Amino acid sequence: MPNSTQDHIVSSYTDELTALAQLIAEMGGQVEVAIENGTRSLLKLDRELADITIVADQRIDDMQRKIDDMAVSMIARRQPMASDLRSIVTAIHVASDLERVGDMAKQLSRRSLKLEGISLQPTFYNGVKNMTNLVLRQIKLALDAYASRDADAAIAVCNNDDEVDAMYTSLFRELLTYMMEDPRNITPCTHLLFCAKNLERIGDHATNIAERAYYLQTGKQLTSDVQDLHRTQIKV
DSSP states (O other): OTTHHHHHHHHHHHHHHHHHHHHHHHHHHHHHHHHHHHHHHHHHTOHHHHHHHHHHHHHHHHHHHHHHHHHHHHHHHHOOOHHHHHHHHHHHHHHHHHHHHHHHHHHHHHHHTTOOSOOOOHHHHHHHHHHHHHHHHHHHHHHHHHHHTOHHHHHHHHHTHHHHHHHHHHHHHHHHHHHHHOGGGHHHHHHHHHHHHHHHHHHHHHHHHHHHHHHHHHSSOHHHHHHHHHHHHHHO
16 A cells, blocks of 8 residues: 555656657647648649648647647656656657648748749659658658657668758759749749758758657767767777
């Protein structure tokens, strides 16, 4: 009997940590939908879907605030240490990155509302689709690495970011070509340049989440470990 109260406290604390992780997973799902809808509204110039995506971003913002409030409350009440503190602090950072990704998806939809009657080569649309698929995969893998605390998977996500950057560079060059061919393309292509940049930034936030996952598991910063590895290789 003397241990029943302590057992209850530990169980309640564990339930709170689980609820926090579930909120992150739910927020991640909402963000993935936002990316898909934002890109689709851009490629199809779908104003209705764009409006839906813009409005839906409020739910993502609300979820971030809820996660922040829950995390701060847990820190104040539980005074966690070591891995528990890392878990709570990391949740705050991951929620912030997901909120920024939601903003990027909203910007895609807002830009689509400014485009009318533009006709580009199919290679551009295919490029945007491929880049979207890649950043969606990056977000999913980063969230999986975070949920499973898989340091190796986190490293893989960071390594794959170069592919996202290469796709962005390709789209950037293609849009510049359209602008040089016809000055009338300058305004719409400028909007599309920002859209491509938004997708590239989503890839950066996926890398951020992966770095958080690595820290959550190891207690170390991924960039510091990589630099240490490089120094060791140079010495050898």
